[in-house]
Amino acid sequence: MAMSPLEELRHSASHILATAVLRLFPDAKLDIGPPTDSGFYYDIDLDHKLTQDDLGRIEAEMKKIADENQPFIRKEVSRAEAIDIIRQRGQERYKLGRLADIPEGEAISFYQNGEFIDLCAGTHVRYTSKLKAFKLLSIAGAYHRGDEKNAQLQRIYGTAFPTKEELAQHLERLEQAKARDHRKLGKDLKLFVIDEDVGQGLILWTPNGSILRQELQSFIGEELRKQGYSQVFTPHIGKLELYKTSGHFPYYKDSQFSPVVENESLASIIREGCSCADMVARLDAVSAKLRETVNARSGKEVIPADRVLDADKLLDGFMLKPMNCPHHIKIFASQPHSYRDLPVRLAEFGTVYRWEQSGELNGMTRVRGFTQDDAHLFCTEAQVEQEVLGCLSLVKIVLTTLGMSDYRVRVGLRDPDSNKYTGSPENWDKAEAACRHAAKTLGVPFTEEPGEAAFYGPKIDFVVKDVIGREWQLGTVQVDYNLPVRFGLSYIGADNQAHTPVMIHRAPFGSMERFCGVLIEHFGGDFPAWLAPEQVRLVPISDKVIDYGQNLLRQLKAAGIRASLDEHSDKLGAKIRRAELEKVPYTLVLGAKEAESQSVSVRSRAKGDEGVHAFTAFLDRIKTEIANRALPEKKK
RNA sequence: GCCGAUGUAGCUCAGUGGUAGAGCAACGCUUUCGUAAAGCGUGGGUCGUCGGUUCAAUCCCGACCAUCGGCUCCA
Known part of the structure; x- marks a missing residue:
């Protein structure tokens, strides 16, 4: 299967990564290092626990290898030769297994760059110097062959691109993704919390998040x-x-909360001297009647006989x-x-x-x-x-x-x-x-x-x-x-x-x-008006127009709009900034001239300052926008 | 569950074997301001929890809990 040029580059990067790791940690045992959608990795068995600092050292070594401009050379060998090569390198722990995966009759190939040689179907770039823009990103644990029964290896993740610009763009995208992470926005915009005392994985919907959900x-x-x-x-x-x-x-028992057993039943089985295992067996069991009914309806044995227990031994509970x-x-x-x-x-x-x-x-x-x-x-x-x-x-x-x-x-x-x-x-x-x-x-x-x-x-x-x-x-x-x-x-x-x-x-x-x-x-937190926890923020320029603001607030609320009035004694810029950070779709700036003419200076999240409009015109506009469940306009 | 990292004020983070600090937020006062941060002041912490070492632990050690990055899993 031919690799795309980008996959080839990343696959080569993973070989260069392995080369660097072996230079720094000669006793490392290699597993595999394929390209991925967004980069590459290599799985490595190593007693030394890799740290962020090691990542920097490995990356520096990779840079050197790239500068050494080693050619990638393909070698086709027989199975016996392949075993020899793997043995010579002391890499039999995983590589022999990988070799065994290659069906009889299929070509067995190695790729060599400099002192490093790896069992590999290919393909690769021609020289290590092609690797100009790469970065090691993280270390993670990964099971050999993805099976939790196997040894856990250290996986080094990295990414590579043809040019430095594309790499920079990719890293920039990762930063942006972090900025719109729902966990960060959930905290910033007060949408939900998870409290240790309530329990992990249990969402508490705060008032703002509840509006969204509602x-x-x-x-x-x-x-x-x-x-x-x-x-x-x-x-x-x-x-x-x-x-x-x-x-x-009980077939999905592992992914369910344990059953709730009534206190009196618990007390009684404890008096009988039941072990924990007995209790589990009695919870899992069914009555002969239930088995008979379900099997008859299904027309085959979906509940086996060994799950049946005498009716008086059965233990029921709630789930x-x-x-x-x-x-x-x-x-x-x-x-x-x-x-x-x-x-x-x-x-x-x-x-x-x-x-x-x-x-x-x-x-x-x-x-x-x-x-x-x-x-x-x-x-x-x-x-x-x-x-x-x-x-x-x-x-x-x-x-x-x-x-x-x-x-x-x-x-x-x-x-x-x-x-x-x-x-x-x-x-x-x-x-x-x-x-x-x-x-x-x-x-x-x-x-x-x-x-x-x-x-x-x-x-x-x-x-x-x-x-x-x-x-x-x-x-x-x-x-x-x-x-x-x-x-x-x-x-x-x-x-x-x-x-x-x-x-x-x-x-x-x-x-x-x-x-x-x-x-x-x-939405990156910029919800459409119909979903936004707060739809309109009223911002009086000074205390002198607070009355006008309160008047408008009453009218907005009467129209079913979620709005608030910023009564802090901050300067206008600070109030605008606060509304922007809280991602309120519309901010209405109120000064003396607006109060006089029953108008508002509209600032939308998408377009910024839109100038002065009659309040009634704004009210119609936002009511329509909400009723239509309009999507937010693109930011300018 | 497994591997690794992390846990200090509401948030973002600094710091030390001799009982902690900044910015923002909050609160008070001053300011009344025209489109992304006004000024001054005040309060706020069992340094994740529980043990151990020590004259003394937030710092060192251990266990646990939680979070993050992965792996495994997801009816």
């Missing part, structure tokens, strides 16, 4: 009403048995809900349904809790408690395509309104070689065809990805690219044949027979937390 929720609420959804509310917990029926417990579907299913099941009722669309901003690994938590984008803008649609098989299309349009409306135009749609299909999927192949064929057709009808570019389906049905994900090129899976639509069966759901068809409905899970935002996190970075 506006998004009412926006989507409006769309849901248009599309015939019913709003429901369900509690944050549910009994363990509910999740045993759905199949979520923080890891998903909303079982609760919504119970609402659907509480009534008999005719085919004429379908589709039933139940929507809820439902908060769920998942035990994410501590190292994975990140601001608002990876948390342990989050609120999905969730809904479950119960429909007939014939309605699947239309309902999927409805869900997809909703996601599209959301993304378009927010100006998030850089996204792709991924249709996840089943892996033809796997039998982990529930439901009949005929149903799968139909559902996949429906998803494919719906995506086509929607008119957006999409890719089909076999193996990306959930075990219970195909799904369609919206993957949004943010300003710095990272991809986020936000909105999702999933077809589910499994849960309606496990819960024994039914409706009466036109033939007067009971039929099993199909269920669709969908969440256009995904979760409010992640979505807001991405949205903060998307």
